[in-house]
Amino acid sequence: MTFNIDEIRAQFPILSREINGKPLAYLDNAASAQKPRAVIDAMTHQMSHSFANVHRGLHTMANETTEEFEGARAKVAKLLGAPDASNIVFTKGASEALNLAAYGLAGEIEAGDEIILTQMEHHSNIVPWHFLRERYGAVIKFIPVTERGELDMDAYKAMLGPKTKIVSVVYMSNVLGTVNPVKEIGKWAHGAGATFIVDGTQAVVHRRVDVVDIDADLFCMTGHKLYGPTGIGALYGKAEILDRMQPFNGGGEMIEDVYETHVTYNDAPHKFEAGTPPILQAIGLGAAIDWLSQYDSGAIHQHEMAVYHHALDGLRDIDGFELIGDAPEKGAVLAFNLKGAHAHDVAQILDKYGVAVRAGQHCTQPLMEARGIHSTARASFGIYNTLDEADRLVHAVKKAATFLS
Numbered sequence: 040m041t042f043n044i045d046e047i048r049a050q051f052p053i054l055s056r057e058i059n060g061k062p063l064a065y066l067d068n069a070a071s072a073q074k075p076r077a078v079i080d081a082m083t084h085q086m087s088h089s090f091a092n093v094h095r096g097l098h099t100m101a102n103e104t105t106e107e108f109e110g111a112r113a114k115v116a117k118l119l120g121a122p123d124a125s126n127i128v129f130t131k132g133a134s135e136a137l138n139l140a141a142y143g144l145a146g147e148i149e150a151g152d153e154i155i156l157t158q159m160e161h162h163s164n165i166v167p168w169h170f171l172r173e174r175y176g177a178v179i180k181f182i183p184v185t186e187r188g189e190l191d192m193d194a195y196k197a198m199l200g201p202k203t204k205i206v207s208v209v210y211m212s213n214v215l216g217t218v219n220p221v222k223e224i225g226k227w228a229h230g231a232g233a234t235f236i237v238d239g240t241q242a243v244v245h246r247r248v249d250v251v252d253i254d255a256d257l258f259c260m261t262g263h264k265l266y267g268p269t270g271i272g273a274l275y276g277k278a279e280i281l282d283r284m285q286p287f288n289g290g291g292e293m294i295e296d297v298y299e300t301h302v303t304y305n306d307a308p309h310k311f312e313a314g315t316p317p318i319l320q321a322i323g324l325g326a327a328i329d330w331l332s333q334y335d336s337g338a339i340h341q342h343e344m345a346v347y348h349h350a351l352d353g354l355r356d357i358d359g360f361e362l363i364g365d366a367p368e369k370g371a372v373l374a375f376n377l378k379g380a381h382a383h384d385v386a387q388i389l390d391k392y393g394v395a396v397r398a399g400q401h402c403t404q405p406l407m408e409a410r411g412i413h414s415t416a417r418a419s420f421g422i423y424n425t426l427d428e429a430d431r432l433v434h435a436v437k438k439a440a441t442f443l444s
């Protein structure tokens with residue numbers, strides 16, 4: 040399908056909203072993206088046409104719903120380049136996927152074992168590893184981030200050693216926008232005998248990913264940033280890694296047999312999906328993947344970066360504007376500060392002009408500390424954003440700079 044921005048925007052009912060008497064310019068896509076009619080309709084259709092619990096019924100609607108649910112798993116597998124749908128565990132988001140990864144591998148961690156993360160991780164890829172530090176004595180090391188927002192690869196290579204058990208890194212930073220060289224990072228991790236985990240939450244929205252090519256052992260994503268619903272995400276895992284991992288939640292569906300004396304588990308991915316799964320959310324995610332896949336990922340990237348650069352060119356002229364993150368390989372995330380102004384005040388003024396951005400630490404406190412800043416404002420662009428919205432961002436930031444100086 041050709042990339043026609045008006046045709047794309049027309050598919051998002053919410054984009055015609057006004058905020059404070061101004062047309063909405065939604066630039067908070069890294070936090071959560073809006074939903075196209077195709078996703079809304081797929082979920083509504085399922086609820087109004089064919090709905091039942093999955094896997095356990097013998098009646099028609101149970102089978103139909105199971106087919107849609109398992110079909111969504113296959114769509115996630117295809118999106119990520121996974122060899123098979125059985126490599127995909129549904130979770131309620133990226134955070135749960137990373138918690139599952141940490142919990143699942145915890146049985147292999149001994150005191151003194153090392154886990155390597157980066158300073159630009161989201162808290163979702165830090166806190167689960169702190170659990171392993173607190174409970175099993177693991178040691179966490181952080182790859183430093185340079186001034187421009189790139190990983191210090193020499194420091195990383197120097198950290199690797201016989202105690203390295205896990206290397207878990209973000210593919211695309213939700214603050215700096217940096218796209219990390221995950222393939223190279225993974226090669227070095229595997230060379231040290233470590234399990235290699237990738238937080239693909241932002242990357243999967245903005246570029247074509249291939250978990251086999253980057254040789255990730257585990258890879259996580261979330262649905263609501265990919266124009267899908269909340270409450271659904273996925274953990275991809277190589278079959279041998281998923282077999283090795285201990286289950287996280289116990290209950291129905293994740294078992295093979297349950298006795299008074301012991302229990303045996305179902306195969307992956309079901310071993311990790313206790314109870315009734317997020318059926319409608321998974322079907323909504325499947326619809327989002329179908330919807331997004333009709334557009335060329337290269338064309339989406341080009342469009343988003345054109346909007347990003349247009350905004351940046353205008354913002355650079357504003358006195359006191361500071362861009363946070365200027366890596367040569369980056370996606371359309373524009374974190375910034377205005378000298379002397381608090382990011383929250385900037386975001387509140389922008390809202391008066393209908394421009395929605397996020398402000399704060401973006402769940403990356405170690406990154407903020409490493410850069411010696413408290414917070415940032417952040418405009419993050421998606422498939423439906425326009426050059427006009429970039430102009431409106433610049434206009435509103437100019438006003439904020441005037442009011443707050």
Ligand SMILES: Cc1ncc(COP(=O)(O)O)c(C=O)c1O
Pocket residue numbers: 069070131132133134135161163164209211212213238240241261262272
């Ligand atoms: C890089 C990254 N990882 C993980 C997450 C967590 O995603 P979720 O809140 O959907 O679990 C986010 C959300 O902002 C993110 O940007």
